[in-house]
Amino acid sequence: MSLSVNGVEIEDTFAEAFSMWGSRLIITAKNSKWANIAALSMTGYATSVIMCDCEAGIEREVYESETMDGRPGVSVMMFGFSRKTLEEPMLKRIGQCVLTCPSTSVYNGLSKDQADEMLDIGKGIRFFGDGFQVKMRMSDGICERKRFWRIPVMEGEFLIEEKFGAKKAVAGGNFLIMGDSSQTVLEAGEKAVEAIHKVPGVVTPFPGGLCRSGSKVGSKYAFLKASTNTSFCPSIKNIFQSSRVPKNVDSILEIVINGLDLESVKTAMAEGISAAVEVKGVRKITAVNFAGKLGKFQIWLKDCLGGL
Amino acid sequence: MNEVVVTLISARTIEQGIGLEIGKTSEQYQNSVSVIELNPSDFESLEISEGETVEVESDYGSVLVKCRSSQDVPKGRAFMPYGPWANKLFSSSTRCSGMPQLKGIKVRVKAAKGLKMPSIVELIDELRRL
Amino acid sequence: MEVFLKPKVKPLIPVEAEVLTPDRFAGMKLSEIEGLPVYVGNRVEKLSDYFELEGSISEKPADQQITILGDASRIKYIGYGMTAGRILVEGGAGMHLGSHMSGGEIVVKGNASDWAGAEMSGGLISILGNTGDLLGSAYRGSREGMTGGCIIVKGNAGIESGIFMRRGTIVVEGEIGSFAGAHMNGGAIFIFGKASRGVGAEMRGNGSMIVCFKGVDSLLPTFIYNTIYKPNFMRIYLKFLFNTLKIDKAGEYFETPFKRYVGDAAVGGDGEIFIAET
Amino acid sequence: MEVFSDVVCPFCGCLCDDLEITVENNKIIKTKNSCAISLSKFMHHEDNRLNYPTVDGRRTDLVEAINESAKILASAKRPLIYGLSSTECEAINRSIELAELIGGVIDSTASVCHGPTIITEQSIGLIKSTLGEIKNRADLIIFWGSNPTESHLRHLTRYSMFPTGLFTPEGRKNRFIVAVDVRKTKLSRIVDLFLEIEPNKDFELISALRAIVRGVKIEAEQVSGIPINILKELAERMKKARFGVVFYGLGLTQSEMGDMNVNAAVGLVSDLNHHTKFVILPMRGHFNVAGANTVSSWLSGYPFAIDYSRGYSRYNPGEFTAVDLLERKEADAALIIASDPVAHFPASAVEHLTKIPLITIDQKVNMTTLLSRIVIPAATVGIEADGTAYRMDGIPIRLKKIIEPSEGILPDSEILKMMIDKIRVLKGGY
Amino acid sequence: MADLIIKNGYVYDPLNGVDGEKYEIHISKGKIVDEVDRRDAKIIDASNMVVMPGGVDLHSHIAGSKINIGRAMRPEDHRKDVMPRTSLTRAGVGYSCPSTFFTGYRYAQMGYTTVFEPAMPPLSARHVHEELNDIPIIDKGAFTLMGNNYFVLKYVKSKDLNMLKGFMAWLLKATRGYAVKIVNPGGVENWKWGKNVGGLDDLVYNFEVTPREIITSLAKVNEELGLPHTIHLHCNNLGVPGNWETTIESIKSVESIKPSEGRTRVVHVVHCQFNALDGENWVKLKSGACKIAKYVNEHNHVTIDLGQVIFTDTTTMTGDGPWQFRLHNLTGNKWVNSDVEMEAGAGVVPYTFRKENPANAIQWAIGLELALMVHDPWKISMTTDHPNGGPFLYYPKVISWLMSRKARTDTMLELNRSCIKKTGLAGIYREYDFNEIAIITRAAPSMLLGLKNKGHLGVGADGDVSIFNVNPTDWKPSMYRDVENAFSRAAFTIKKGEIVTKNGEIAANPLGKTFWVDAKVSEKIESDVLEDLRSEFKRIYTVSLNNYPVQDAYLPLSESVEIQTGRCLS
Structure with missing residues (x-):
């Protein structure tokens, strides 16, 4: 059952974080x-x-x-x-x-x-x-x-x-902002990063805190370790079979959060999501995980938000 | 009255050693140690003649001794043999070393024409009165 | 908890009272403390022969304050080897104040005598008046002087302060006698008044540092001048003095440039003397 | 008439042991090989003597004088024993036993001559040799703040400047001699290089020399009144010497901060041993001041400035040294052995001596005996009594007895032994 | 003084073949006797205790200018251990440079009754004797330094062994010495020019002799004179990594010298630990103990003492001036050098042996390895080379290490494992028993010194006995702390038939005697030597020849040992 905040759907999934x-x-x-x-x-x-x-x-x-x-x-x-x-x-x-x-x-x-x-x-x-x-x-x-x-x-x-x-810290806390245009998700992303920076003990290592190219492990090219995160690319949402991009979404940005402890990462995610959903045109928030294969921390989005 | 400020050095001398072995109350000993030597230029500025009494004064005490001029003593310095006269000028502070500073202290020397230098017996009497 | 000691007499022969520490007092009855031995010449006497005692005693040294209500300038070894607690001396203190102490705090409102804080390894000594010679020094023969802690002197300090110092901090707000920090091999000395002859003589290095805010009488020829600059570390140290140790004078020098001298070249040392350029 | 040969002179730290003394009817009539002071010592040893014990100026016998002294010392809370350096080791040994027994402070005249040397030995060490090494090997000799022409009259001929030795067959010609002093002296006129320096500036000068020896460039043009190029030459000469020695005296120890001066000098010599052989020797004054430190070290662990108030020895120059104890008006009785502190201490230390019961054991009338409550005459060791003395370089030599002392006059050690026995009785055997 | 009977104790008297038997010891007039009258005798019940002869230490720097320099220069050392005076005893202070009275008391408290000062410069022999006279209770003696003496070098150079013999006899008598001590032969003379020798065949400046020649000449004459002790050799290159080779070469150099009658040994190598280092430098240091031990096991002309290292702050002092300079430079610690004209030198440098210092850990192991790898305990004497390896106060600790592998393991666990691997100690299972301890602390040193009345409890021996409160029948090596405690405070120490300590407390305070050797040479040699001395002395010495010998006044209580042959090695 998915949650909705400010009319934006929060997918009932988890960000898969790992220890660093x-x-x-x-x-x-x-x-x-x-x-x-x-x-x-x-x-x-x-x-x-x-x-x-x-x-x-x-x-x-x-x-x-x-x-x-x-x-x-x-x-x-x-x-x-x-x-x-x-x-x-x-x-x-x-x-x-x-x-x-x-x-x-x-x-x-x-x-x-x-x-x-x-x-x-x-x-x-x-x-x-x-x-x-x-x-x-x-x-x-x-x-x-x-x-x-x-x-x-x-x-x-x-x-x-x-x-x-x-x-021992926590890396890979994340969420995806799905919106109706690149303009929307950029605005939402900036707001989210701004909010995240108010939380002590976390950083967002990507440029400006935002990551536009999620990646997946492996590629059809043998020499490449990782390639674009095909499931979340809007421009191929209808030709890539297992695309997870909703119909009403045309642009997505990811925010990755590393923090000194799980609690800070959770708080940061919650603050970021709450800021993002304020922006008109944001359709959905979700998170990236690898079904528990990557890291030991599973940060459920609804848990985060519940903590606010 | 004329006065010079000099750095006083005290040390041993042969005459003091010889006198000491005769006895502290002997003439030889007293004569050998109750003296201050100044550089001729400092000596002249006091306008006294050889062997005249001067008063030597430091921050810790003063004493009357006879004064001589000596080429060996550089200008601005003065020399006295070890003994009860010189010791009236030194501080008892040892600065935690046990050793009072017996060389290189500032003293003022001024002519004391007509004043009589104390003998060792007089120095003792002075102490007895304390 | 606080116990008050009121001096009864001014002893002719200094009293050696290394029992005057919170460590020794803690957990005792007042009557037991009164009977503690003090050494006067070749006699053993009782603490109560020299002090009237009242107040309360705590179980732990850390909670104990000892207050001497008056002059103790003929009492030696106050706070000797203490590890915790607090001693307040309303008047002066005799030789060896807080020597070998490793923790706690001593405050002397009057003057302290020689060897204050000698070979101490921790804790804080504040002397509001002047202090004698060999402040925070090593005893003769030892090459391990002060190895930690802090001594603050509001007035002047004597000669050979911090000799053979290894660690810790000495702050003298007034003038300091000659050969401060001789043989120093670590630690820091801050001199807010004028420094005398021989400062840092034969200092080795190992991070040892002497900071002179009002110049030096005559710096040794074996300290090599290098540069004038505003080193950032100095701000840190000054802020530490200002904020933690409450030394107001430190606040005046946050933006001051310093001349850096290295020596003592006579012993191939790389200790530092900083002289404030004001 | 009897001629004693190889007699040891009990005046200065040289302890010359080649004197010939002619004695007739228990009187010395002639000395050979004596210096001027030694001559005075042997020929005038009977002048101004104390002939009998006195208590409060009243003539008495030895037993009473000892008893009175014992009473004072046994009841004192902070007794001081001082002197020692002009007596024999056996007496020094007894003095320390006495100090132990009465829980007193014991200090020797070393504290006001080479105390700073000892303090230096304790902080950085000392690089010394016996005098024969100098005589046999030294080709560079530096007299720093010392002047043997006034104080150690035969030093130059027997040990340092002139003698020929195993590797110095031509004596003076094999040696380069330097003098450093604050004024011209007899010595400064006969040396190869004389440096007249400013008073109280030895430390700076020696430090600069050390830096130069290390190859450091000194910015200053002159240090302590000596131009840098002269220092550079001297440093070079020191490094190139085959065997160098520094003889230093009270010019270093009695100036401002004597301990640091000596410290620098020893450090310089220590450094020079990386280049060549170099030693440094203090010119000790009294004939057995070295013995006072030596005996005291083996008995108490410490060379001087010792406090026995706690039953064992403690050491702290500045706290347990005689001048300091008197300056702080701490001592409540004093026993002076073979010394004249009233003549030789600064005035304010003397002042306290006049206010406490003072006991003096000495051979001659001096300022201290004139002020003492109890005076006990003693035999002159090296003339009227035998015993051990340590030369300035630590060599023990046996002093000879060449004549009998006057009736009833005992050597220091025996007087002290009597005093110890009496005090033991007073203390109930403890 | 009442006669004494010690009953019920387990007696260890190796020289008489007694190994833990229970029988009574009777003492009368200071000597062990067959039987005393029980009615007048004082009886000590030594039930469940170990009874041994009084301890004999053949190498401990207890008196003379070196240790006194140590005392004077180390006030900080004395604060660690103080002894206030009592009505019976004098005051004293420790620790690594203890005062004389303290030295006597502490030795007696540990059951020791005879101790030898191993380095006496002839010119300051008077000083040594003055100090010995202020060491109470124990008997003592001192070895005269000869290895760098001008006259020795001169006669070795001219290969005139008769003159050498005459001089050695004269010098022993002049100094009231007991044996011939050689320290870094040739090296100390070269140090007087700031140099050293690097091996047995280096030349001594101006004399053109080698250390090898000095050692062999002195050893040869020593045996010809029939001195009670062999030469007492502090080898060249002490403290230099890789020096085990020099050590073995030095011992080898005297292999062919004929020992004095009745014995096989011709050399005693002192504080061997410092001379058993292997490896090129301090970083690559490893133990050379097995090489030394192998050699010693295969030869009967050499004996050694340990120079065991103790982990503590101590003071090093040797007659080896150049080594002390090197140590000063290694550590930066204060340094006193003291050269003695024509004959010797000395250096003193404080040093702390630390468990965390790899070289120190290896040194510690080497000492124990030597003791454990040499099969015959009669070749070993236990020492710490007091205070060089550590103060003598730690002898009980050394005993516990030797008697208990667990004690060693417990210490090894505190050390760096890789250091221990550079030694063979971990692989050694040998544990000394009480009998062997009695050998290395009593019987062997006394035998090596040729003291016929010391180190055993046979009839006629001096009445020096020590009794320790440890029961040998139920003691196990795991109880090493018990044995350490027992040996730290003897239940009784008996000196010359008098109880001097009881339960570790001083009970009496007699003065012991001083041993010295009066060796005889022919009148001709004697007068030739004197003539040579007379002709040279004034030129090269600063003391006249007549004032040089030690006067009788310095030996109030002495025993001159007639030259006699020592016991064989078992």
């Missing part, structure tokens, strides 16, 4: 412009582990009052399949995109009690200092001890915290 290791880091800079540039650069080409080394996205902007150094910043989250496949891209991306970016510093965004493990990210980056790096210790024996590395660079000095928290 996630981490959060705070990039600060002289101003939010440079923090954003670093964050964008760092989270680039990190939409899906199908072809990228990790999944990453910007969680939100962080105010001066919230950051350790009192400068504006951006909170970024990264996801990988294991500790190691998370650690590697973190090192690479911080090294290439933040270390290089003027005025930035990087801090851990997942404290020791929130995290399952602490990764030696700053400790790895420090070698870039070629022996001139300086270890900075703070608050030993007073409160939770803090460790940083200071690395001399051409501009001045790059500062990074020694350890970054990582925890």
Whole structure:
């Protein structure tokens, strides 16, 4: 039995999410412009582990009052399949995109009690200092001890915290917005992403949070691992036999959500769906799953919305 | 009155060693240690003659001794042999080392014409009165 | 819970009272505490020979405050080795205040004497007046000085503060004596007044850092000047001082550029001295 | 007439052991090989002597003086024992036993001469050798803040500047000598290089030298009054020496922050051992000040500044050193052995000494005996009594007894033994 | 003093072939006797206890300038262990550099009654004896350093073994020494120019002799003189990975030397653990113990002591100046160097053996491997080379490791597994029994030293007995903590027939004696040597020849040992 919100049908199905290791880091800079540039650069080409080394996205902007150094910043989250496949891209991306970016510093965004493990990210980056790096210790024996590395660079000095928290997180939370036109679904998608970004602990790794090309595993071409998600392509809905595109739908966008825990992902999905259905022309909301073959989390849409 | 500010060094001398072995109350000992040596230019600025009494004063005390000029002492510095006279000028603070600073303290030297230098017995009497 | 100690006499011979810790008091009866031994010269006497005691005693050291209502500048070893709780001294404190402590807090409203916080590993000591020499230092022979915790001195500090320091933080709001941070091998010293001769002598590195906000009397020739900049880490540390340790003066320097010196080259060290450019 | 050969001179840390002393009718009539001070010591040892014990200025016998002293010391809460460096090891040994027995503080004159050396040894070490190594091998000798021409008169001829040795057959010619001082001295006129430096700036200068030895470029044009190029030359000379030595004295230890000065000097020598052989030796003053530290170390674990108030030894220079204890007006009785703190301590430390019961054991009248409540005369060790002394480089040498002391005059060790026995009785055997 | 009877104890007296039998020991006038009059005797009931001769330690740095430098430079060390004075005992402080009184008391508390200081520079021999006189209770002695002595080098160079013999005899007497100690032969002389030797055939500067020549000459003369102990050798390259080869080569070099009458041994290799390292460097370090043990098992001219490592903060001190400099550079710890003109040197550096340090873990295993892989315990003496491997206070711990594989396993579990694999320790199942412990802590060292009245309980032996509260009949290796406790605090220590400790508390405080050797050479040699000394002394020494020998005043209680032949190796 399907649910209807604001006259939009919510299919009684589930988004199939799976477990990944996630981490959060705070990039600060002289101003939010440079923090954003670093964050964008760092989270680039990190939409899906199908072809990228990790999944990453910007969680939100962080105010001066919230950051350790009192400068504006951006909170970024990264996801990988294991500790190691998370650690590697973190090192690479911080090294290439933040270390290089003027005025930035990087801090851990997942404290020791929130995290399952602490990764030696700053400790790895420090070698870039070629022996001139300086270890900075703070608050030993007073409160939770803090460790940083200071690395001399051409501009001045790059500062990074020694350890970054990582925890078992949830990736692949998703829903599809089906609407009467590409204009409609884009508008609904933007609204949904905006709403999702208000939820702490989640990111939407795709460009602008929206994914227009869902994919399926395999292809008729042997050399291709994945190909377009034929079931949801409106332009072939009537020639592709098992198309799942409703008649009144002519465009679909997917929103994929990774979060630090199941609850955040659920909340984010609910907030996103609720925002999407507000837009006129949205016909249906559904979610992608692989009948439980892919991941251990099944997030039922109606459960999400029930939680609101 | 003329006055110079100098850095005082105290150290051992042969005469002090010889005098010491004769006895603390001996003339030799007293003569050997109750003296301050200044660079000739500092000495001249005091307008005194060789061997005249001067008053030496530090932040911690003052003492009357005879004054001599010596080429060996650089300008702005002064020399006194170890002994009860010099020790009236030093602080007892050891800065947690056990060792009071006996060299390199600032002192003011001024002429004290006509004033008599205390003998060792007088120094003792002074202590007895404390 | 709080217990009050009112000094009865000003002892001629300093009293060694390492029993003055919340750890020792916790779980005892007041009468038992009165009988705790203190060492005066070669005699063993009772705590009650020197203090009138009243107040209440908690079961756990962490809940215990000891307040000394008056001057204790001839009382040595207050808070020696304490792990938790709080000690407040309304007057001055004698030698070895909080030495070897690993946790808890000590506040001295008057002056503290030498070796305050020597070889401490944790906790917080606040001295509102001046302090003596060898603040947060190693005892002679040891190469492990302060290894953690924080000492805040509102007034001036003596010589060889933080000698052989390994970790932790020392903040002196007034002036500091010569050879602060000598042999330092880790840890941070913030000097808001003027620093004297020999600051950082023979410091090794390992992240050791001395920050001078009002200049240095004469910096050693073996500290090599590098650059002037506004390092971001300094903002973090200053904010930590300002917010967590409530050091108001730190707030004045968030945007200050610093000169960076590295040394001591005499020992091949890579410790740092930062001098505020104001 | 009797001639004693190989007599050891009990004046300075050199402990020259080649003296010939001629004695006639229990009187010294001639000395050979003595320096001026040694001559004065041997020839005048009978001048200004204390001839009998006194209590409150009143002549008394030894037993009463001991009994009175024992009473004071046994009842004191914070007794101080001080001196030791001009007496023999057996007496030092007894003094420590006494300090243990009365739960007192014991300190030697080392605290006001080479205490900073000991503090340095404890923080970074010391790289030393015996004096014969210098005589046999050294080709570069640096006197830093030390001046043997006034204080260790035969040092230059016996050990350092002039003697020929196994690998120094031409003596002075085989050696390059440097003096560093704040004023010109007799020594500075006969050395190959003299550096006249600013007072209280030794640390900076030595640090700069260390950096230069490490190959670091120093920006400053001059340090402590010495141009950098001279320092560079000196550093080069040090690295190229076959066997170098630094003899340092009170110029380092008694200046501002003596412990850091010595620390730097030892560090420099330690660094130089990566390039060549280099050692550093303190010029110890009193003939047995090294012995005071040595004996004290094996008995108490600590060289000086020891407190026995808790029944075992504790150490803390600055807390348990004599000047500090007096400055804080802590001591309530004092026993002075073979020393004259009233003459040699700064005035405010002396002030407290005048206010407490003071017991002095010494050979001669001095300022301290003049102010003491109890004075006990002692035999002169090395002349009237035998015993062990440690040379400045730690070599133990046996002092000789060459004449009999006056009737009833005992050596320090025996006086102290009597005192210990008496105090044991007073304490009921404990 | 009353006569003593110790009854009901299980007696271990290996030199007399007694292995855990129950019988009475009688002591009268400080000596073991057949029987005393029961009515006047004090009787100690040692039921369920182990009775052994008093412990004998042949290598422990307890007195002299080195340990005293350690004391003076390490105030932080003393805070760890303090002993206030009592009406009976003097005050003292520990830990790795304990004060003299503390040393005597702690040894006695562990049942030890005889200890030898193994490195006495002749010029500071007086210092050693002054300190020995302040070590209460135990008997003691000191070995004279000779391996880098100017006159030794000179006579070795001129191959004049008669002069060498005369000089050795003179020097032993002048210093009141007990044996010939050789430390890094040639290396210490070279250190006086800031260098070292790298092997047995390197040259000593200016003397053109090799370490090999020094060792063989001294060993040869040592045996010809018939000194009670063999040469006491601290090999070259100590602490250098791969040094096991140097060690074996050093032992081999004296293989053909004829031992003094009645014995087979000609060399004692000290703290062998430090000289049994295999591998090219510290990173690739592995145990060379099996190679050393194999050699020792196959030859009877060598004995060793362990130099067992204890995981603790300690102070290293040796006469090996260049090694101490190297250690200072490895650790960055404070360093005191002290060279003695014409004859010796020393260095002192604090060091902490850590369980997490791979090299230390291997070193720990090597010491135990040596003890366990050498089949004949008579070739082994137990030492920690106090304080180099660790303070002597840990002897009971070493005993527990030797007696219990479980004790070793429990320690190994705390170490890095891959380190243990670089040693053979995990594969060793041997466990010492009480008899073997009595051998390596009592009988063997005393036999090696040629002390005929020590280390056994036969009639005529000194009345030195230790009694430990552990029952050997129901003790099992799993109860290793019991044996550790028992050996830490002897139930009774009896010294010269007097009960000196009881339940680990000091009960009496007598002064022990000092052993020294008075070796005789012909008058001709004696006068030739003296003449040579007279002609050279003034030029090269800073002390006159007449003031050089130790005066009798420094030996208030001494026993000069007549030259006599030692016992055979079993």
